[in-house]
Amino acid sequence: MATIIGGITTSHVPAIGRAIARNLQADPYFKPFFDGFPPIHDWLATAKPDVAVVIYNDHGLNFFLDKMPTFAVGAAPEYRNADEGWGIPVVPPFRGEQGLSWHLIESLIGEDFDLTTCQEMLVDHAFTLPMALLWPGTEAWPVKVVPVCINTVQFPLPSAARVYKLGEAIGRAIRSWDADQRVVVIGTGGLSHQLDGERAGFINKDFDLKFMDSLLSDPTWATKYSITDLVELTGTQGVELLMWLATRGALGEQVRQVHRNYHIPISNTAAGTLALECR
Amino acid sequence: MAASRQIPGTTLFDGAQARKGYALNKMCFSFNEAANREAFVADEDGYCSRYGLNAEQRAAIAARNVLQLIAAGGNVYYLAKFAGILGLDVQDLGAQQTGMTKDEFKAKLVAAGRH
Numbered sequence: 001m002a003t004i005i006g007g008i009t010t011s012h013v014p015a016i017g018r019a020i021a022r023n024l025q026a027d028p029y030f031k032p033f034f035d036g037f038p039p040i041h042d043w044l045a046t047a048k049p050d051v052a053v054v055i056y057n058d059h060g061l062n063f064f065l066d067k068m069p070t071f072a073v074g075a076a077p078e079y080r081n082a083d084e085g086w087g088i089p090v091v092p093p094f095r096g097e098q099g100l101s102w103h104l105i106e107s108l109i110g111e112d113f114d115l116t117t118c119q120e121m122l123v124d125h126a127f128t129l130p131m132a133l134l135w136p137g138t139e140a141w142p143v144k145v146v147p148v149c150i151n152t153v154q155f156p157l158p159s160a161a162r163v164y165k166l167g168e169a170i171g172r173a174i175r176s177w178d179a180d181q182r183v184v185v186i187g188t189g190g191l192s193h194q195l196d197g198e199r200a201g202f203i204n205k206d207f208d209l210k211f212m213d214s215l216l217s218d219p220t221w222a223t224k225y226s227i228t229d230l231v232e233l234t235g236t237q238g239v240e241l242l243m244w245l246a247t248r249g250a251l252g253e254q255v256r257q258v259h260r261n262y263h264i265p266i267s268n269t270a271a272g273t274l275a276l277e278c279r
Numbered sequence: 280m281a282a283s284r285q286i287p288g289t290t291l292f293d294g295a296q297a298r299k300g301y302a303l304n305k306m307c308f309s310f311n312e313a314a315n316r317e318a319f320v321a322d323e324d325g326y327c328s329r330y331g332l333n334a335e336q337r338a339a340i341a342a343r344n345v346l347q348l349i350a351a352g353g354n355v356y357y358l359a360k361f362a363g364i365l366g367l368d369v370q371d372l373g374a375q376q377t378g379m380t381k382d383e384f385k386a387k388l389v390a391a392g393r394h
Contacts (some may be wrong), residue, residue, distance in 0.1 A: 013367070033391030064308045085310040086363025139392055153356055155293040196355035198346070200312040200373040201384060203391035232286045236355075264392025265385075268369050 002100070002177040005047045006277035008040060009187040009215075009244040009252045010133060011073065012056070012126040014088060015267040017277065020091045020132055036261025036273040037133055040051065043258045043275060044134060049184035051097045052143045053104070053170065055246045056128050056188040057152040059084070061124035068154050070118030071166060073108070074147035075101035079123045091128050097144035100177055104146060107173035113166055123147055130188045143184070145222035150241055152189075160230060161223040163242045167249020187247030189240025191262070192233075200230065202235045203270045211241060212274055215248045216257055237269075244274070254279040292354045300352020303340075306330035307357035316364050343374050 016033070019025065025034040032198040061084050063069065079094040097109075105117050127147055135142055148170065151157060158166070167185075174183050191211065214221035222230070222245060230239045258275035265271070284331075290296065306327065309315040319326040327337050339347035343365060348358055355372075363371055374384035 026382055037388075060308055060354075060360065061311060065301060065304055065354075082311065083313060084363075085316065085360030086368075104311065153292065153354060154297050155291045194289070194371050195359075195372065196345070196376070197288045197290055198375045198376055199286070201387050201391075203388065228284050228286070228291070230359070231289065231291065236289060236291070263386035268373055268388060 001182045002174050002179050002183050003185055004129045004171060004278050005049055005176050005182050006255070006275065007132060007187065007247040008130070008273075008275045009247050010130050010273040011190060011266065011269055011271040012129045012188040013269045013271060014086070014125050014129075014250055016129050016133065017088050017125055018177050020047045020136070026063045026278065030266070032263040033261070033266050033271045036259065036263070039259040040134065040273070040275045043277070044184070047184070047277070048182060049143050050181040051100055051146065051183045052131070052186050052200040053100070053146045053148060053174065053183060053250070054188065055148045055150065055167070055243045056123075056126040056130075057240055057243060058257070059124050059126060062122040063149070063153070065154060068151055069149070070151045070158050070204050071106050071113060072116040072118055072149040073101060074118050074121045074149075075105060076119050079121055079127070079145065079147060081123050081125070081128045084124055088125050091132060092138070092140060094123065094131070094141055095146045099179060100174070100181075101146050104148075104170065104173045107176065108166070108169050111169045111215060113169060121147060126188050130186055134186070148246075150242055152242065155227070155232070157227045157242070159227060159237065160225055160242060160245055164220055164223045164245045164249040167246035170246065171250035171252055185247045185250045187243035189243045190234070190238055191241060191270045191272040192235050192238035194235030195237055195268055197236070199235070201268055203264060204234055204238070205264060205270060206271050207233050208272060211244075212260060212262065212272060215244065215274065215276070216255065219248045248276070251276055251278050290349050296352050296354070298352075300354060302331045302333070303348070303351055303353050305358040306332065306352040307353070307361045310360035310364060319364060345372050
């Protein structure tokens with residue numbers, strides 16, 4: 001059976017992509033964020049995952065409002081990104097792990113999660129930037145992937161409690177996949193930020209730090225909040241912490257912190273990174 | 280918690296907004312394609328007409344005004360693609376919406392990390 005080695009959650013701010021494209025990792029503005037990754041690179045080099053299940057939110061590259069799935073799972077042989085309208089660099093394509101895609105789909109629908117399945121799917125910066133942060137400078141990604149997309153564009157969004165349960169079900173599905181494969185779960189987005197409205201620029205450091213702590217000490221702590229509460233506490237885009245909750249849900253009860261980092265700001269965002277190893 | 284609870288300075292992109300803004304967002308979604316961005320730049324009025332924008336949406340596009348675009352049903356993720364045509368990033372958008380200069384807006388963000 002497959003093994004979950006751990007989970008990594010990180011912000012996916014487009015400015016990170018521009019910094020990578022321009023080699024600004026050591027620039028004083030970006031360095032405090034990029035410095036969060038070498039310890040995670042070391043861990044990945046030892047833990048050697050074969051597959052990454054990437055839980056992210058599309059920002060209007062693959063999905064439009066004509067059809068907006070709450071939960072979507074990729075089942076494609078290959079995933080590409082594209083210029084998103086504001087000129088993000090295009091990265092090498094990702095190889096899909098279709099065996100795990102379909103096992104996930106069957107297992108999750110078997111647990112009453114009504115998914116949308118996607119045999120063609122573009123992946124946006126929320127997928128590509130964390131991959132580029134975890135495996136920098138790669139010509140060919142060292143892992144196959146399964147994208148899991150959660151709607152954070154159009155309200156109502158799925159509740160934090162529901163998303164945590166989705167994560168738990170993803171964890172059960174991976175562990176029951178009949179393959180000798182090592183799987184890392186990656187959750188992208190957050191932490192607190194708001195792009196739109198007069199409240200643009202909203203950041204809540206106290207909440208973010210409490211939330212990061214909770215993923216170790218009390219993983220379901222944030223599931224007590226409604227989506228409206230979370231928008232109020234973390235901003236309209238801070239609600240992307242849903243991806244972190246799903247990831248934590250997948251990891252099971254016992255985890256060890258590999259590394260964490262938190263820095264304000266990258267662009268409009270409180271940028272967080274957390275790596276957890278399953279015990 | 281009532282679903283209708285208002286958060287100051289914040290518009291939740293709910294069903295009402297999604298209905299109101301459909302044409303505007305559909306046009307902005309089209310800007311994923313470089314050819315469509317060029318077509319918009321070449322003939323802004325004609326491009327807006329093809330997508331059936333209403334008067335409020337067309338005025339907001341003409342004014343390059345983010346708060347007006349949101350009021351007209353725009354969603355920030357699609358609007359970001361319009362901003363891309365104008366060469367604006369999310370900090371430009373943040374500055375405009377909060378009535379600050381970009382430097383002031385950036386300073387506000389840096390300050391949020393200090394306390």
